[in-house]
Amino acid sequence: MNMATSLTCRRSTDRACSKGFIAAALLLIISLAPQAALCKKSHLRVVTDGNWQEILEGEWMIEFFAPWCPACQQLQPVWNEFAEWAEDMGVNIAKVDVTEEPGLSGRFIITALPTIYHCKDGVFRRYQGARTKDDFLSFVDEKKWQDIEPVSSWFGPSSFLMNTMSALFKLSMFIRHCHNYITEQIGIPVWGSYAIFALATLFSGLVLGLILVFIADCVFPSRRFAPPGHYQKKQALEQARLIKRLEDEQEADGEEEDEDECEEERGREVWRKNHHGGHQEVEDWEGQSQEDLLPRRERLEAEEESSHEALRRRMPAAQEEDT
Numbered sequence: 001m002n003m004a005t006s007l008t009c010r011r012s013t014d015r016a017c018s019k020g021f022i023a024a025a026l027l028l029i030i031s032l033a034p035q036a037a038l039c040k041k042s043h044l045r046v047v048t049d050g051n052w053q054e055i056l057e058g059e060w061m062i063e064f065f066a067p068w069c070p071a072c073q074q075l076q077p078v079w080n081e082f083a084e085w086a087e088d089m090g091v092n093i094a095k096v097d098v099t100e101e102p103g104l105s106g107r108f109i110i111t112a113l114p115t116i117y118h119c120k121d122g123v124f125r126r127y128q129g130a131r132t133k134d135d136f137l138s139f140v141d142e143k144k145w146q147d148i149e150p151v152s153s154w155f156g157p158s159s160f161l162m163n164t165m166s167a168l169f170k171l172s173m174f175i176r177h178c179h180n181y182i183t184e185q186i187g188i189p190v191w192g193s194y195a196i197f198a199l200a201t202l203f204s205g206l207v208l209g210l211i212l213v214f215i216a217d218c219v220f221p222s223r224r225f226a227p228p229g230h231y232q233k234k235q236a237l238e239q240a241r242l243i244k245r246l247e248d249e250q251e252a253d254g255e256e257e258d259e260d261e262c263e264e265e266r267g268r269e270v271w272r273k274n275h276h277g278g279h280q281e282v283e284d285w286e287g288q289s290q291e292d293l294l295p296r297r298e299r300l301e302a303e304e305e306s307s308h309e310a311l312r313r314r315m316p317a318a319q320e321e322d323t
Contacts, residue, residue, distance in 0.1 A: 043083040043084055043086045043087060043093060044079070044080060044083035044086075044093055044094070044095060045092060045093065045094040045095075046094065046095060046096075046097075047062060047094045047095070047096045047101075047104065048096075048100075048101055048104075049101050049103045049104055049166075052104055052107075052157070055092070055094065055119050056119070056121075056122040056158070057121065057122070058091075058092060058120075058121070059090065059091045059092065059118075059119070059120050059121075059140070060091065060092045060093075060094060060117075060118070060119040060120075061082075061091060061092070061093050061094070061116065061117075061118055061119075061127070061136065061140065062094045062095070062096060062116065062117045062118075062119065063075070063079055063094070063095045063096070063114055063115075063116050064095075064096045064098055064104075064105070064108065064110045064113065064114060064115040064116070064117075065095060065096070065097065065098070065113060065114045066097065066098050066099050066113050067097065067099065068099075069113045069114065071113065071114055072113055072114045075114050075131055078131060078132060078133050078136075079093070079095065081133050082133045082136045082137070085137060089137070089140055089141060091140050098110055098113070102169040102170055102172070102173040103166040103167075103169055103170045104166070105169055106162075106165040106166045106167075106168060106169030106170070107157045107162045107163070107165060107166040107169075108124075108157055108162075109155070109162075109165065114131075116131075118139070118140075118145045118148075120145065122156075122158070123150045123151075124150060124151040124156065124157065125145050125148040125149070125150050125151065126148070126151070127139065127145075127148075128148075129144075175197065179193050179197070182196065
């Protein structure tokens with residue numbers, strides 16, 4: 001009887017030990033499963049507002065998603081599988097949660113979810129192809145991104161415009177958090193929160209206007225607050241500019257008058273030469289003696305007499321022909 005009782009106790013003890021061992025093994029497996037999953041996802045990098053400048057070097061594929069987006073939830077398993085090939089292809093696979101990083105959402109102008117960007121050494125291109133693992137692999141491996149026009153430098157994430165957009169998105173998220181805190185934690189009604197923000201906006205506008213007026217008075221002081229001698233110096237400068245302009249105009253007019261005088265002088269010289277030449281011919285003609293002129297007159301008279309005799313001879317011949 002005692003032996004049977006001891007065997008029963010031993011069997012129950014063995015069963016309890018085996019059950020405890022199985023339970024411990026299950027607990028160990030359950031505890032290691034998340035760690036294994038995390039190790040498997042280590043290839044997928046998370047980009048935040050603090051480390052986003054790392055994507056400006058090397059080759060990256062970046063997904064912008066939101067946890068509440070159904071399309072993003074559908075894409076997430078495919079994106080995780082694609083991230084497993086990151087080390088083999090030499091490309092960095094990353095993701096950005098726009099609900100946690102509003103600054104990056106404004107910096108990249110995310111208007112639809114999910115949005116995928118390809119980046120190569122700071123040059124960004126938007127991926128618009130099919131969303132399968134094979135398409136992602138061929139897009140990177142075959143360098144299909146070269147056929148896509150890159151984002152303009154004006155709209156690049158490092159530009160001044162996009163930095164401003166990032167600041168505005170951060171400000172909007174800060175205002176939203178403040179609104180939620182005022183309405184949920186403090187218990188102020190929604191209209192009260194709106195009134196507070198309206199007063200804050202009005203006050204900030206007044207302060208900004210005063211600052212701008214102060215800057216304007218410093219840069220362009222009025223007559224009342226201008227330092228002594230300011231306007232005298234200003235008028236002296238204006239007079240100096242006016243005198244300089246008048247002198248330049250006078251110099252230009254003087255040059256034109258000199259040119260006109262030169263042209264007139266040239267015309268006078270030409271006229272003088274021509275006039276002097278005519279007088280010289282007359283003087284040469286008058287200077288000839290009467291002895292030189294007599295032979296010329298005799299020749300002229302002889303020529304006239306010969307012409308008269310020829311006419312006289314022709315007249316009788318013409319009369320005979322008529323009869």
